[in-house]
Amino acid sequence: MGMTSHIVFEAWDRERPATLSPVVIEQVIRGAIGFDGLLMTDDIDMKALSGSAGDKAAASIAAGCDLVLDCWARMDGCPTAPRRCRCRRGSATPIRRPRRRAGRAQKR
Known part of the structure; x- marks a missing residue:
């Protein structure tokens, strides 16, 4: 299991x-480093990112x-986040991926 950071790595x-x-x-975390476990965000409501909770999610x-x-649980806009992900990427892959990776994380 890993966690992203909300900092900008200007080199990438x-x-x-x-x-x-x-x-x-x-390219970096999954590719160069080879991390294949569950990857979670840091708290999206800590004011380091802009936009609604749904947009950030x-x-x-x-x-x-x-x-x-989202550690503050102000979920305004989140119910539409999965639909927006499907539209952007053209499939339901982002919704299925957490279950698959969570299963691998539990086996370790």
């Missing part, structure tokens, strides 16, 4: 923090995170 993605960056998640899943943490 000058525009987005790691939590929202497909480059950092897919959808962007995190679209970037490659498996689980989104």
